[in-house]
Every structure is written in structure tokens, then in C-alpha cells.
Amino acid sequence: MAPLKVYGNVFSTATQRVFACLHEKNLDYDFVNVDLSIEEHKQPPHLARNPFGLVPAFEDGDLKLFESRAITLHVSYAYQANGTPLMAEDKKMPIQSVWMEVEAHQFEPTTGKLVWEVVFKPMLGMTTDDEEVVESEKKLEEVLEVYEARLKESKYLGGECFTLADLHHLPNIQCLFGTPVKKHFEARPHVKAWCEDIMARPAWVKVIQKLSPPLPLNIPKLLFKRRVAMNGYDVVIMLPVRETMT
Ligand SMILES: N[C@@H](CCC(=O)N[C@@H](CS)C(=O)NCC(=O)O)C(=O)O
Numbered sequence: 276m277a278p279l280k281v282y283g284n285v286f287s288t289a290t291q292r293v294f295a296c297l298h299e300k301n302l303d304y305d306f307v308n309v310d311l312s313i314e315e316h317k318q319p320p321h322l323a324r325n326p327f328g329l330v331p332a333f334e335d336g337d338l339k340l341f342e343s344r345a346i347t348l349h350v351s352y353a354y355q356a357n358g359t360p361l362m363a364e365d366k367k368m369p370i371q372s373v374w375m376e377v378e379a380h381q382f383e384p385t386t387g388k389l390v391w392e393v394v395f396k397p398m399l400g401m402t403t404d405d406e407e408v409v410e411s412e413k414k415l416e417e418v419l420e421v422y423e424a425r426l427k428e429s430k431y432l433g434g435e436c437f438t439l440a441d442l443h444h445l446p447n448i449q450c451l452f453g454t455p456v457k458k459h460f461e462a463r464p465h466v467k468a469w470c471e472d473i474m475a476r477p478a479w480v481k482v483i484q485k486l487s488p489p490l491p492l493n494i495p496k497l498l499f500k501r502r503v504a505m506n507g508y509d510v511v512i513m514l515p516v517r518e519t520m521t
Contacts, residue, residue, distance in 0.1 A: 279304040280307060281306050281332075282330065282332040284330050289343040292344070292445070293333060296347040298478035298482055299361060300359065301358040327341070333346040344375070351439055367433060367434050371434070374433055379443070381418050381421075387447065394453070415456070419466055
């Protein structure tokens, strides 16, 4: 059987989402680094894998996928018998679906902006937009109020078991827990307990170890200058030697 292949970048939260799923399923995979610093993601070979020029992309034999959440859904269905069952039983599936949608349409837009402003911009030597942070934090508080109410009712978002609905949140939560934005999660006891629980999962701990050196970057002596497209910005950044990206 051809090995599963993840084309992505260790700094990409969407790539990390796929890693989290593969580790929960105890699946071996090959990781192919897509070097964002040289815009490899905008070149024809990668555009053939992801026509939007984004990471990750994924291969399971002849099946070629992009969009991290579609990849985790495929892996969860196709490898049901492996590792953690990430899908709720049939009757509970609609509730899991609701929370997967909430993550994609409420949590990700808000936390994605914050991750960009308070994690990646400083890392890239760019200036954080404080107004954007204030606005996004306000929105995050509203979103987390809903989560607090939900997590008072059940241990996990989809019910009493950990599912993809929880897993999809991991990369952004992990990033934000290294920043002052953490206070909004910690101010809500059920949200705090849920974050701590899911971040401590052995599969996620393995992903974090795999991403080493962790954020923020350990800037080594050798740096090189690159123009990169990130989140719609065209920026020139100083990047460390390639090995930190593999
Ligand atoms: N919805 C997509 C988002 C993919 C995405 O935005 N990837 C980012 C990294 S997390 C990327 O490729 N950024 C490069 C760019 O914007 O040029 C998914 O979940 O796969």
C-alpha cells in the first residue's frame, strides 16, 4: 500500500490539524515539506495538489485531497478501525457536525486572525495591528461564552467522547496558549478544562514534539531573505536555515 503523504509545512496550523488526526489514528505517513519561504506552494507542482496554493495537501494512494478538515474526515472514515474513533456514533453525529461547523465558521475566523496578529506577525518581524487584536478578542469572548455553556453540558463538544469536533481546534488553541490571549480561555472554567484535556492528549503531545523547534522560532545564525505571500500579505522576511522548516 502506498504510504499516506502529507504535503505541508510544520508552521501551518492547517497542516498541524492533519498531523493531529494521523497521530490519533496511529497511522504512518510521509511528510513532504512545502517550502513557503520560496513560494513552493504557489508553483505548478503544488498547485496541482491544491489549486488554491495553500497547504496542506494529502494523498492516500490514488486519492488526492486538500482542505485540512476534509482530509481529517476522510482519515476518520477510511481508518475507522485504527486508534481513536474520531466520529461519534450515528445518533450523535449531527451534534458533532454542528460543532465541527462552529469550529470552521466561528472559532477559526476569530482565532485565525489572532494567531496571525499575535503569533506570526511578531515572528516575521511585522507589526501587530492592535485594533484588530482588540476586535478579535471581543469576538473570541462571545464565541467562548457559547463554548462555556456547551462544555458545561458535556465533556467534549460532540458529547462525552473526544472527536474531530475537538481535534480541529487544537492548532489554534496551542498557538494562542503561548500568548496573552490565553486569558480568555482560562477565564472560563469549562473551556479551560477542555483545552487542558485536549492539549494533553498523547497524540497531540507527539505532534508538538514533531514540530520542534517549537514556536517562537529559535533564530539560528544563518538567515536568508525571502519574499513570501502569507494570509494575503506580501512580506519580506528573514528566515532561518531550511532545517527548521522540515
Ligand atoms: N481551509 C484551509 C486553509 C489552508 C491555509 O490557509 N493554509 C495556510 C497555512 S495554515 C497557507 O497555506 N498559507 C500560505 C498562503 O496564504 O500563501 C485548510 O484548512 O486546509
